[in-house]
Amino acid sequence: MPEEKNLSAWKAWDIARSLAFALVIALLPQGVWTLLLDKNLMTGAALPWAPILIVIVLWLLWQYVTGKWWPRSTAEFRRIHARAIVPPSDVFGWALLAGGFSLIALTGAWIVIFQLVKVPGNPLPNFFGLPVLTAVLVIAVASCIGAITEEMGFRGYLQVTLEKYFSAPTAIIILAILVSPWHGVTQGFVWPVLLWYFFADLVFATMAYLCRSILPGIIVHLVGLAIFFSIIWPRDMYRLNIHMGSDIWFWIHVAQMAIFIPLALWALIRLARLREAVL
16 A cells, blocks of 8 residues: 555656646747747847747757757656657658648637637737748747647657556546646636647647657647737637628638548548557
């Protein structure tokens, strides 16, 4: 009995430690990026020095988290938990297809939610009046930071730890439950939005498990953020003023969900079968 208690205590401590480290990896660079961007826009947007500086910081973080540098005693631990390996090309391809179908379905779901439920919009920097190059760099870098840090922290370190103690489906669900509420800080704690993030986190966690890599998820996540930053989120407040059924685009996005949710599930099933045969 004492040994079981010690094992349970160690499991809880290991998961809590991994969660804390994952939050540092995922949130700290984004906080630094926000401060740098604000300073850059205040001092002159014509010279976009903040994107360049944060890319250097992000590269240094990637090197350390994936097992480079001192201390060498933790290098292997960091490499394994980062999960930043290149999967076989066929696995990579099916993962991108599954992620792409999921992204299209999730995009439609987001738009439908904003026409069904009154929710707060996502606060975004004001890009009006910015030089085109600066605006493009800001969107590109913001997408890279969000995708890389969240995949490294959540689908890398935290998920690998959870998979040590739970079955893969259980670990994936626990991860989504732990991670999805954090999006409420910027998106608002409204249950349809949190549910949307729960399913998005399920998709990325499933991809990471099936590929044994976060790289396909980073690509899909990056593309998704770029689309949301540039196209979806800027129009959220406009959608709130459209009543359900009064806009043809509402039904187009409903159809978008109906078509691409089954396609995403089909691609994930194919990816799972491929994993059993290849990995």
